[in-house]
Amino acid sequence: MANETTIRFDIFRYHPQEDEPPRFQSYDVPYQEDWVVLDAINWIKDNVDGTLSYRWSCRMGVCGSCGMVINGEPKLTCAAFLRDYYPNAIRVEPLANFPVERDLVITMDDFMTKLESVNPYIVRDDVDDTSGGEYRQTPAQLAQYKQYSMCINCMLCYSACPVMGHEPEFIGPAALALGHRYNKDSRDQGTSERLEKMMEHEAVWGCTFVGECTEVCPKNVDPAGAIQQAKAAAAQHYFKRLIMPKGAGR
Amino acid sequence: MAIPKHEHDVVVVGGGGAGLRAAIAIAHQDARLSVAMVSKVYPMRSHTVAAEGGAAAVIKPNDSLEDHIYDTISGSDWLADQDAVEIFVNECPGEMIQLEHWGCPWSREPDGSVSVRPFGGMKIERTWFAADKTGFHMLHTLFQTTLKYNNITRYDEYFATRLLVDDGRCCGCTAIEMRTGQVHAVLGKSVIICTGGAGKVFPFTTNGAIKTGDGMAMAYRAGAALKDMEFVQYHPTGLPGTGILITEASRGEGGILVNKHGDRYLRHYDLGEPLDVTDSKHPQKRTMELGPRDKLSQCFVYEMQKGNTIETKYGHVVNLDLRHLGEKKIDKKIPFVRELATNYAGVDPVYELIPVRPVLHYMMGGIDTDVEGATSIAGLYAAGECACVSLNGANRLGSNSLTELLVFGARSGKSAAQFALAHEQINVDALEAQARDEQLRISKDYINKAGGTQRLVDLRSVMHESMEKGAGIFRDEASLKRTCETLTELSERFKDVALDDHTLSFNTELTAALELGYMLDVAQTLVHAALARRESRGSHQRTDYLQRDDDQFLKHSMAHFDPTAPSTPRIDYKPVAITKWPPAKRTYGADSGLKANAGPATSK
Numbered sequence: 001m002a003n004e005t006t007i008r009f010d011i012f013r014y015h016p017q018e019d020e021p022p023r024f025q026s027y028d029v030p031y032q033e034d035w036v037v038l039d040a041i042n043w044i045k046d047n048v049d050g051t052l053s054y055r056w057s058c059r060m061g062v063c064g065s066c067g068m069v070i071n072g073e074p075k076l077t078c079a080a081f082l083r084d085y086y087p088n089a090i091r092v093e094p095l096a097n098f099p100v101e102r103d104l105v106i107t108m109d110d111f112m113t114k115l116e117s118v119n120p121y122i123v124r125d126d127v128d129d130t131s132g133g134e135y136r137q138t139p140a141q142l143a144q145y146k147q148y149s150m151c152i153n154c155m156l157c158y159s160a161c162p163v164m165g166h167e168p169e170f171i172g173p174a175a176l177a178l179g180h181r182y183n184k185d186s187r188d189q190g191t192s193e194r195l196e197k198m199m200e201h202e203a204v205w206g207c208t209f210v211g212e213c214t215e216v217c218p219k220n221v222d223p224a225g226a227i228q229q230a231k232a233a234a235a236q237h238y239f240k241r242l243i244m245p246k247g248a249g250r
Numbered sequence: 251m252a253i254p255k256h257e258h259d260v261v262v263v264g265g266g267g268a269g270l271r272a273a274i275a276i277a278h279q280d281a282r283l284s285v286a287m288v289s290k291v292y293p294m295r296s297h298t299v300a301a302e303g304g305a306a307a308v309i310k311p312n313d314s315l316e317d318h319i320y321d322t323i324s325g326s327d328w329l330a331d332q333d334a335v336e337i338f339v340n341e342c343p344g345e346m347i348q349l350e351h352w353g354c355p356w357s358r359e360p361d362g363s364v365s366v367r368p369f370g371g372m373k374i375e376r377t378w379f380a381a382d383k384t385g386f387h388m389l390h391t392l393f394q395t396t397l398k399y400n401n402i403t404r405y406d407e408y409f410a411t412r413l414l415v416d417d418g419r420c421c422g423c424t425a426i427e428m429r430t431g432q433v434h435a436v437l438g439k440s441v442i443i444c445t446g447g448a449g450k451v452f453p454f455t456t457n458g459a460i461k462t463g464d465g466m467a468m469a470y471r472a473g474a475a476l477k478d479m480e481f482v483q484y485h486p487t488g489l490p491g492t493g494i495l496i497t498e499a500s501r502g503e504g505g506i507l508v509n510k511h512g513d514r515y516l517r518h519y520d521l522g523e524p525l526d527v528t529d530s531k532h533p534q535k536r537t538m539e540l541g542p543r544d545k546l547s548q549c550f551v552y553e554m555q556k557g558n559t560i561e562t563k564y565g566h567v568v569n570l571d572l573r574h575l576g577e578k579k580i581d582k583k584i585p586f587v588r589e590l591a592t593n594y595a596g597v598d599p600v601y602e603l604i605p606v607r608p609v610l611h612y613m614m615g616g617i618d619t620d621v622e623g624a625t626s627i628a629g630l631y632a633a634g635e636c637a638c639v640s641l642n643g644a645n646r647l648g649s650n651s652l653t654e655l656l657v658f659g660a661r662s663g664k665s666a667a668q669f670a671l672a673h674e675q676i677n678v679d680a681l682e683a684q685a686r687d688e689q690l691r692i693s694k695d696y697i698n699k700a701g702g703t704q705r706l707v708d709l710r711s712v713m714h715e716s717m718e719k720g721a722g723i724f725r726d727e728a729s730l731k732r733t734c735e736t737l738t739e740l741s742e743r744f745k746d747v748a749l750d751d752h753t754l755s756f757n758t759e760l761t762a763a764l765e766l767g768y769m770l771d772v773a774q775t776l777v778h779a780a781l782a783r784r785e786s787r788g789s790h791q792r793t794d795y796l797q798r799d800d801d802q803f804l805k806h807s808m809a810h811f812d813p814t815a816p817s818t819p820r821i822d823y824k825p826v827a828i829t830k831w832p833p834a835k836r837t838y839g840a841d842s843g844l845k846a847n848a849g850p851a852t853s854k
Binding site: 015016017018034045046047049050051053054055056057058059060061062063064065079101102103105108112115116119120121122126127128129130133134135136137138139141142145146149150152153178182185187188 | 278291292294295296297299300309344347348350351352353355356357358359360361362363364383386387390394395397398406429458459460491492494495586589590593594706707749750751753754755756757758759
């Protein structure tokens with residue numbers, strides 16, 4: 001590697017079995033113009049340090065496993081090219097606002113619970129009866145929710161969200177956008193119950209629409225827009241319930 | 251030493267499309283049945299997520315079940331079991347409508363019906379799609395639907411290491427809880443393996459890091475046969491370097507392949523005559539760019555041999571031209587193609603050609619099952635890419651695999667549920683004892699092992715190089731034999747593996763080592779089965795045996811694990827089920843749609 005061009009990586013290390021605080025470890029990685037950060041981390045694991053732990057799989061920006069904080073910004077490491085940082089060093093940390101399991105691996109339990117909490121599935125009585133063929137849905141109806149169905153659960157938005165930092169109970173951008181996706185789906189009839197679950201925690205109302213979630217989203221889902229629309233729908237829903245107590249229509 | 255144990259009715263190993271569909275089938279059938287879903291990744295990370303182009307099912311009035319059957323059987327080069335194909339094709343529409351009801355955002359026609367597009371090897375367009383992220387949407391829809399059922403218990407990031415087989419019956423698996431490194435025993439009255447393929451045995455693949463043949467190898471070690479493993483599919487259009495897939499839908503929408511002279515070279519290889527891209531009949535089904543994947547990948551090699559490909563730093567390529575489709579159509583129908591080509595190849599397909607080359611994509615072979623998903627081991631079922639029903643034979647048709655996950659995921663779920671209800675008793679003590687042995691093995695061979703000289707990356711690299719050289723698009727006896735020998739050596743070297751990480755929590759070096767062990771098993775079955783098949787059929791092309799040989803090889807290869815010679819699978823054969831479609835010449839291009847080829851018509 002004598003004459004090879006290299007790039008410096010400073011990587012967050014933490015091991016729960018070791019009695020040591022988190023630290024940063026530096027590695028020099030051969031610089032390849034078309035490598036992404038994930039390629040460099042894989043190179044380190046294969047060739048230098050087999051103890052480095054992180055998640056990854058598809059390497060094409062769709063499985064959602066490899067989100068980390070790169071030089072302060074939440075990113076999919078499979079879509080962050082070395083050429084955009086070189087010759088500067090690259091600092092890699094686990095996503096913010098989550099407990100760390102080890103190194104770059106964060107704990108997802110809370111996120112999974114939140115995802116489940118918004119009833120993210122079609123609710124309607126005949127949902128398992130296929131005898132009548134497909135439900136009709138026009139391209140315009142599809143367009144109502146399509147954008148919100150593109151979330152890959154990479155959790156970059158949780159890392160970026162200023163509310164998550166001080167209100168850990170907040171359901172958060174991705175889960176709220178997912179709930180909103182089903183509310184806007186013309187095939188669904190479960191909006192009423194779903195909205196109540198989505199709006200249960202007061203932190204929803206604390207979302208300040210700074211739009212950091214939408215900013216970092218690698219799939220252009222626009223969770224901030226979804227939350228805003230969901231809030232409006234919820235306000236309307238509460239008002240309706242006030243004048244038409246439960247059972248009186250949808 | 252106590253091993254944590256968890257008792258359920260059915261244990262599903264793998265949380266991709268097939269596993270999720272199986273879990274829903276069980277949970278839906280009887281709310282009292284308890285389902286365990288054991289997956290080494292959170293289910294929405296499973297590789298079903300990466301499928302792009304679509305899923306086949308007959309839904310439109312101009313299509314017919316017999317056409318889908320014929321396309322599948324001829325696509326398989328007559329190695330598919332025809333009873334399995336008929337069941338599959340008959341059940342595809344219902345499964346796809348069910349997934350539509352569960353919320354999958356299918357692309358639609360103005361009247362609200364689902365849209366379909368043509369794919370390679372199809373007489374009529376029948377591929378349902380959700381733009382070009384079909385697998386992603388199917389996976390998330392299935393995963394989110396499982397959240398309705400409180401009788402499904404997920405074991406997320408539990409890495410399965412071994413099937414627990416007691417008295418000839420499979421009753422669960424051991425799995426490492428990755429967070430803690432603890433080995434658990436997940437017990438059930440039946441087990442379904444849905445762990446996907448093993449593309450990672452090759453160096454250049456569309457497959458994600460997780461596709462390491464875990465379930466195939468576990469079933470093989472437990473005594474189930476791996477069937478037709480020599481048949482691996484190269485997809486003709488991957489990005490050089492990364493192997494990222496550019497979906498066949500790009501050709502279904504009208505994209506063309508050209509060599510370095512700008513020639514649509516497929517016209518030289520019995521795939522029909524090209525129509526101009528402005529012709530309203532372009533693209534023609536079962537013709538040119540809509541030929542089957544095996545043939546298109548083979549044509550690439552012929553072009554390379556003629557010097558007609560373009561040399562790049564990542565090997566030879568040809569070009570995929572989408573420019574005539576225009577920005578509007580590209581953004582509407584295949585936006586992910588534009589995103590991937592722009593990000594990973596630095597070309598915008600609206601204005602530029604996309605460099606592509608064949609890339610390993612799919613394994614037609616897998617755990618031998620019947621049409622109910624049952625393996626030869628009592629209580630053990632399999633579905634999806636890890637299984638071989640056999641629907642795909644010697645070459646899978648594009649867009650059959652996603653529907654296969656649904657049809658055979660659901661069928662195996664129902665069968666495993668019935669088996670669990672009929673066989674209540676399991677020998678928990680015996681299973682726990684096996685789980686303790688497994689904990690000891692992992693501890694002794696990896697966590698607490700001192701020394702060792704072999705680095706994982708070196709073993710993996712040798713395997714990759716050897717597989718590509720010996721068992722790629724074209725094969726011969728000498729190259730296959732060399733690869734067999736290399737793999738045997740690697741298995742020896744693997745025993746002397748050295749790990750840096752001897753801790754328990756989220757030890758991904760340990761799981762990578764276990765995955766390499768699985769891959770070596772799978773690679774051995776693949777290469778030995780390829781060596782034994784002295785003919786050319788579908789994706790298995792022998793330069794020393796150029797013709798299909800129905801007299802000797804119209805049969806499925808079966809690779810069995812031999813404990814006395816662990817590196818050398820025993821190969822024997824099983825007949826192919828031929829019902830109404832006697833083997834015929836496989837033709838594409840102008841004459842490929844002839845009814846004369848199609849055998850007797852079946853009722854719709």
